[in-house]
Amino acid sequence: MDLREMKVVVAVAEEGGFSAAARRLHVAQSAVSSAVRALERELGAALFHRTTHRVSLTPAGRAFLPAARAALRAAEEARAAVDLAQGELHGEITIGVMQGLHGGLATALADFHREHPGVVVRLRQAPAADIPRALRDGAVDLAVTALDTPVPRGLSTRLLSREEMVLVTAPTPDGLPSEGPVTLAEAAGLPLVDFSPGWAVRHEVDRAFRAASLERTVTFEVNDLLAAADLVRQGLGVCIMPPSLAARFPELPVRPFTAHAPAWTVGVVHPRGDLSPAVAAFLRHVRLLRAPDD
Template structure:
């Protein structure tokens, strides 16, 4: 069994197509097919069901795929560790972030990391805090930036708080409260645009309104701050965004809140960071406590 055979299996599983898998691996399709067939003979089991219309994993293939990925990741990690011992950082760095991160300037941070470590392949995933915590637990993501309600802490990952901030209400530019200061009761009766129920960005707002004794109607549930802002600009409701993030959007009314919901941004990382992840954490200025 060879690592190249494992790469071919993973590529076919992810593309569901031998031709696309061969293109990804930069080999001719016949060579890829031959190597997978040789591996199947060695294992004594078919890994893929092939028809004229599609390719899919067999039950044996489903069982084999996670182990194949683990072997490839271990091999990549070994190469990165050897390079790091020689003073060169290489390998993969998978970064995750909530869309509304404000504690760091992420594009500038990634640019500087690439300048310092050009041999590292960087990927970025944008998602909600709950999913990012789970992906860091599974080591699918190396380092992530997220926002949680003040009393919440990320579990089963290494972490440190970056910054605490308050939310502001965002409204259409011609809204009666644009540019004003009020409290949550002053927003009673408004329709709201917010993230889905259970989302960390929604929980902090729900808790704050409940504490203020204000019932609110969330008429529109969105998955991104940009979509929220588009709806707000059209006068469809009031949104809530971090005070440090909202000014990025033009033509938007800002309402400061005396009893504003708060959130804490956290930096989280895997329990055993790779050399690339360790270098990224050092660039940020991690504190291992």
């Protein structure tokens, strides 16, 4: 088997189909199909279930995928080591990110690209709860994500920021004092714009209300930061979010909580052990990553 065939199989698995994999790899779909069939013949096992509507991994495919990723990663590391010895850095890294990019990440990516233009960087957005598994499976090389649960074994973390969330309101909110901090109980009594389950912000807000033994009614549930801000702007509800996200909407007032504010902790997470030169180089940039107003 060769690395090209492994790369094709990984692309089909991650993109969920042969056509999408062909677009990602910039080749004809027939070339993708041929590479998969050739590898399946060599292995003596089907790697994918194929139907007219979907493509999914077989048990053999699920067993093959992590090993294929590891082999591709090892090949990238070998190539990057030679490039580094020659004063250049090439390769590819995949970064897992949660919904709502952490403030400053785009700047760090731009700085990294200027310094290492030969490294291809891919971003994969996923719920924060799914990112540790993606790291263990090798689907992403590192992640910038909320640190809302204990880190699984085999992963290392570096703290980037810690904030107390705030209440974002319309310029003239109903049902609140005109100014000053608010309580969680006051927020619970208002129409709330919440993020969907799976968002790290939602997880922390749920936890804060449970700890305070407060019930609340989710009036609007959205999966989009801009949609949440639009609803708040129209006076349809209030929203709880980290200050670093609220800062993107300076026209919307923010109110701190008097106590028991939901916590928001963000860090960079990566597998323990040796890292590829490209990943190690990006980590040097991300060490200084901070929200714009920190």
